Amino acid sequence: MHRVLTTCCFCACGCNLYLEVEDGKVVGVIPSKQHPIARGNLCVKGWNIFEFVHHKDRLRYPLIRKNGRLEEANWEDALGLIARRLSEIKEKHGPESLGVFSSAKCTNEENYLLMKFTRTVLKTNNIDHCARLCHSPSVIGLGNAFGSSAMTNSIAELAGAEVILVTGSNTTEQHPQIARFIFDALERKAKLIVVDPRRIALSKVANVYLQPRLGTDIIWLNGMMKIIMEEGLHDDSFVSMRTENFQAFTKHLEQFDLEQVESICGIPLEGLRQAARMYASVKRAVIIYSMGITQHVSGTDNVQSIANLAMLTGHVEQEFTGVGPLRGQNNVQGACDMGALPTTLSGYQNVADAGVRKKFERVWKCELPVAPGMTGTDMVHGALDKKIRAMFIMGENPVLSHPDVKTTRNAIERLDFLAVSDIFLTETAELADVVLPAASFAEKDGTFTSTERRVQRVRQAIPPIGSCKADWQIICELSSRMAYLMDYESPAEIMEEIAMLTPIYGGIYHGRLENRWGLFWPCPSRDHPGTPFLHKGSFARGKGHFECVDYRPPAEIPDDEYPFYLTTGRIYQHWHTGSISRRITMLSRDEPDAFVEMNPVDGRRLGVRDGKPVRVISRRGEITVGARLTEAVPEKMVFIPFHFHEAPANILTHDKCDPIARIPEFKVCAVRLEKVQ
Amino acid sequence: MPDELILNKEHLTSFLRKIAREHRLIAPVKNRYGDTLFEEVSCLDDISLDLESRPAMPPTHFLLPQDETLFRYKREDGQYYFSEVLPEVSTVLFGLRSCDLWAIFLLDMVFEQDFKDPFYLNRRSNTILINNPCLEPMKNCFCKSAGSGPFLTEGYDLQFTDLGDRFLVEIGRPKGKALVEKWDYFFVPATNKDKNKQYEAILEAESRFQQVVDLNTASLRFINNEVDETLWEELATRCQGCGACTYVCPTCHCFNIADRPISETEGERIRTKDSCALPGFTRLAGGHNPRQKRSQRIRRRFYHKLAFAKEKYHRSSCVGCGRCVEVCFGHVDMIRVVETICEKAEKRSSAASLQLGEILVNTGLISSEELKTALEKQATTGKPLGTQFIDDGLLTRDEIGRALWHQMNIPSTAETAD
Numbered sequence A: 001m002h003r004v005l006t007t008c009c010f011c012a013c014g015c016n017l018y019l020e021v022e023d024g025k026v027v028g029v030i031p032s033k034q035h036p037i038a039r040g041n042l043c044v045k046g047w048n049i050f051e052f053v054h055h056k057d058r059l060r061y062p063l064i065r066k067n068g069r070l071e072e073a074n075w076e077d078a079l080g081l082i083a084r085r086l087s088e089i090k091e092k093h094g095p096e097s098l099g100v101f102s103s104a105k106c107t108n109e110e111n112y113l114l115m116k117f118t119r120t121v122l123k124t125n126n127i128d129h130c131a132r133l134c135h136s137p138s139v140i141g142l143g144n145a146f147g148s149s150a151m152t153n154s155i156a157e158l159a160g161a162e163v164i165l166v167t168g169s170n171t172t173e174q175h176p177q178i179a180r181f182i183f184d185a186l187e188r189k190a191k192l193i194v195v196d197p198r199r200i201a202l203s204k205v206a207n208v209y210l211q212p213r214l215g216t217d218i219i220w221l222n223g224m225m226k227i228i229m230e231e232g233l234h235d236d237s238f239v240s241m242r243t244e245n246f247q248a249f250t251k252h253l254e255q256f257d258l259e260q261v262e263s264i265c266g267i268p269l270e271g272l273r274q275a276a277r278m279y280a281s282v283k284r285a286v287i288i289y290s291m292g293i294t295q296h297v298s299g300t301d302n303v304q305s306i307a308n309l310a311m312l313t314g315h316v317e318q319e320f321t322g323v324g325p326l327r328g329q330n331n332v333q334g335a336c337d338m339g340a341l342p343t344t345l346s347g348y349q350n351v352a353d354a355g356v357r358k359k360f361e362r363v364w365k366c367e368l369p370v371a372p373g374m375t376g377t378d379m380v381h382g383a384l385d386k387k388i389r390a391m392f393i394m395g396e397n398p399v400l401s402h403p404d405v406k407t408t409r410n411a412i413e414r415l416d417f418l419a420v421s422d423i424f425l426t427e428t429a430e431l432a433d434v435v436l437p438a439a440s441f442a443e444k445d446g447t448f449t450s451t452e453r454r455v456q457r458v459r460q461a462i463p464p465i466g467s468c469k470a471d472w473q474i475i476c477e478l479s480s481r482m483a484y485l486m487d488y489e490s491p492a493e494i495m496e497e498i499a500m501l502t503p504i505y506g507g508i509y510h511g512r513l514e515n516r517w518g519l520f521w522p523c524p525s526r527d528h529p530g531t532p533f534l535h536k537g538s539f540a541r542g543k544g545h546f547e548c549v550d551y552r553p554p555a556e557i558p559d560d561e562y563p564f565y566l567t568t569g570r571i572y573q574h575w576h577t578g579s580i581s582r583r584i585t586m587l588s589r590d591e592p593d594a595f596v597e598m599n600p601v602d603g604r605r606l607g608v609r610d611g612k613p614v615r616v617i618s619r620r621g622e623i624t625v626g627a628r629l630t631e632a633v634p635e636k637m638v639f640i641p642f643h644f645h646e647a648p649a650n651i652l653t654h655d656k657c658d659p660i661a662r663i664p665e666f667k668v669c670a671v672r673l674e675k676v677q
Numbered sequence B: 001m002p003d004e005l006i007l008n009k010e011h012l013t014s015f016l017r018k019i020a021r022e023h024r025l026i027a028p029v030k031n032r033y034g035d036t037l038f039e040e041v042s043c044l045d046d047i048s049l050d051l052e053s054r055p056a057m058p059p060t061h062f063l064l065p066q067d068e069t070l071f072r073y074k075r076e077d078g079q080y081y082f083s084e085v086l087p088e089v090s091t092v093l094f095g096l097r098s099c100d101l102w103a104i105f106l107l108d109m110v111f112e113q114d115f116k117d118p119f120y121l122n123r124r125s126n127t128i129l130i131n132n133p134c135l136e137p138m139k140n141c142f143c144k145s146a147g148s149g150p151f152l153t154e155g156y157d158l159q160f161t162d163l164g165d166r167f168l169v170e171i172g173r174p175k176g177k178a179l180v181e182k183w184d185y186f187f188v189p190a191t192n193k194d195k196n197k198q199y200e201a202i203l204e205a206e207s208r209f210q211q212v213v214d215l216n217t218a219s220l221r222f223i224n225n226e227v228d229e230t231l232w233e234e235l236a237t238r239c240q241g242c243g244a245c246t247y248v249c250p251t252c253h254c255f256n257i258a259d260r261p262i263s264e265t266e267g268e269r270i271r272t273k274d275s276c277a278l279p280g281f282t283r284l285a286g287g288h289n290p291r292q293k294r295s296q297r298i299r300r301r302f303y304h305k306l307a308f309a310k311e312k313y314h315r316s317s318c319v320g321c322g323r324c325v326e327v328c329f330g331h332v333d334m335i336r337v338v339e340t341i342c343e344k345a346e347k348r349s350s351a352a353s354l355q356l357g358e359i360l361v362n363t364g365l366i367s368s369e370e371l372k373t374a375l376e377k378q379a380t381t382g383k384p385l386g387t388q389f390i391d392d393g394l395l396t397r398d399e400i401g402r403a404l405w406h407q408m409n410i411p412s413t414a415e416t417a418d
């Protein structure tokens, strides 16, 4: 038996672990003790990560649709068909009719190549990935406020904070290692504020817990800032020296009515006052947030508001402070960094900037498309009215992960051509014309960038199973067939090109990642040690920008017909659409089925007992799931995880989006509940 | 050949090299990333043996792998064919720590007593154990408190004590002896001076422990039902259910058995490591879960380690390795819990006495008269009620344990699963 150190492929905490290999099979896993985040332990997903690699359902050969059925094929034919169809459709309907989904599960090198392929070969900027569905508001909101959208500080700094404010993040379940640092801070007598509509586990150890109504975050954020201003707890010198637009901001805030905190948000003003004083009166305070803040029609505004709060109190630009948008997928940070986005090339270099394009054109030796690309959500809508006619999807499962499953499925089915590369036959792959079997994280080399901007190695433990190929090889072969030669020897060589074209990754080479636990970007040159915390002494954009933000209610709120709030999310044992985690024996044993969390009072009213089936109905559709009665959700609100294909929560959600970030409002919609007789 | 020998340190590699050629050699190795792990060593040249740090995973990992195939099955013409997969590799475990070795003795008892487990026993009978007493305990080690270290007087096949430039090699069992005899030219007989030096080194080591953990009192408090139940609720707010406290524990051995299809017609029956910290652990068919609440699961783990094992094997099944102390997400660990139990129990003692008394009366073990007398006596002696009964010869520890166990409704399915 031997062991190979690599990076976990579930969440963006970025634990390093050893895969145990015996006779070419991955048979076990153990955490690295020295790794600064893993610290000798993994969450339950990490401890069971090895099992899916050899699962019998893994795709082992390419599939081509013939007479309506997906049939076994060889690589030659599969790649040939994709190349031919993409070229034909591009010829006939123009490059803007093609769309690409990249993947936050894939490596940086693969994301970079796919975005290069999209822009050089397909000649379109229509590339996006699931960050659209999780942190696009952070990309825009924090970008606008600070000049960079990533976590401002490193994870380990949390343990040194005096006050930690967690909002819209069920940290113990979704970012277990980050919660571990929060517990470390509590050991050192730090104070914890939790603001969340669900009574999450952290709320039980919090010094202050506030329970706002769904989708009313701007109210309590504005309220908190108003209290801070009124009590003179803001950091005057920081605000005047390091930020801009403060005048307008305070003027706007003056009009805010603190009455609304109770009336709209449902939070007692006294509680908010306590939280405001706690957060504002110390030097080292951190805000941690996640999907509960971003997945709203007001997602971008929510994020901007959080940035306002941090700047107002001077809790940025220092160690042990800052704003931490917790990234979900193992490499969603990296996929954004690599430019798998419609508006930016790698390193957030704007496609619209002719100078930037020129720089890439010189190395890529071809002209780049200028027209702005479409976002993921818009591409799906575009497929409905035939603006998008063909798609290439790498390692994503939009049929389950996008809102309003029926509409999404309908849209995908309308495509003239769909190619998917994945490790399992997902609900999306089932609709494809060609399916390519991809190598899993255990079968390839590369890098992932964790939520704290730590770029780390992924190391190949075993050869690809069956006839699988790593996605970077798939892209190279496809590209070369479409008359644009890509002949990289290895992901290390791709990283050299990334470093050359991407200033924030300028000093990141595989060799340098070897004898340390990765590097934090920005790392502009070979001798640069990396940057654990951003904006030291000055914001990336120069001065921090205050934005005036107004409350906007969710797109759909309960009424007589649909009287319950529904919010969706994830649970500890499973990962996204469950295509990996539900195939792991221990994880599916512990959480085998979909459920709806509802307050026992509502349970009683409906006559539903714990574990009994309930029908959940929205304007879009309905599902039947088992009831889980718990005080974790307040009355008149229910929670459903979206991992379960047999009862997809996203049948219920709607596809109204934030106007700027185009993120759908997964966190709020209205439903009706019925007892199943 | 005498039972105490000297191996010059410069011959260690050569000796291990010989072993590695004929056996699967497993030893603690510090890898290039700085992690020390028990590794299979086939070539001694480019590794750095690390006898100082505690390997992250216990050596029992090799006796009870995370995922193992028990047998394979195949379906052909409506018939099933089975083939058993028994492990048969001769293995030498070198660089063990006393706590880990003790853990192996405990596992031996578990897998030999009630149900003989051929997979474990086969591996075990093919394994030679070489112990290295720890002369420098680490920060969270408490084998001394647990009575399992830092050195052993028996049980090992060989024991190597570091005396600076040489090892004192003690032969414990025939398998160890055979190993030394085969390559006897590396060894010379030990002198009295060497023995004295070992004695001094061990005394010195024993004085260096930073942790004193009163497992005995904690066990007693458990057995006497004097533990404040709110403790588990509090710990449950910090536990995240990762399962690591049991995965890294050298004495934990729960597993889950499942069938894993390989193709349409073939599959394997596997057993994978399980953990009482996981919600599905005690779920019975039909979905009823007697320990659904996290607090109950945590309670059970400590109950099992401190009280149940004490009843059954006459010692707690915590050997004081310190691993769970360093990995927990929310500081729910043996040292903390024992400390809290010992502290909190003081305050609760009298209420607990009454409760215990009630249980004993209910199960018919004592009469209410006897209870009354014992309570009066207890008021003057200050002893816990259970101890009072035992001292008065009214009940045995076993009887009290059984009564409590019964009372707590620990289902028998869970009991046989681990």
Ligand code: SF4
Pocket: A008, A009, A010, A011, A012, A013, A014, A015, A042, A043, A044, A045, A046, A047, A175, A176, A177
């Ligand atoms: S899922 Fe996240 S917390 Fe769990 S092991 Fe992987 S990286 Fe670590």
Ligand code: SF4
Pocket: B238, B239, B240, B241, B242, B243, B244, B245, B246, B277, B327, B328, B329, B330, B331, B332, B333
């Ligand atoms: S290690 Fe800690 S967090 Fe993990 S299951 Fe054990 S007690 Fe819970």
Ligand code: SF4
Pocket: B245, B248, B249, B250, B251, B305, B317, B318, B319, B320, B321, B322, B323, B324, B325, B334
């Ligand atoms: S309970 Fe903790 S300290 Fe005790 S043997 Fe197990 S891992 Fe080691």
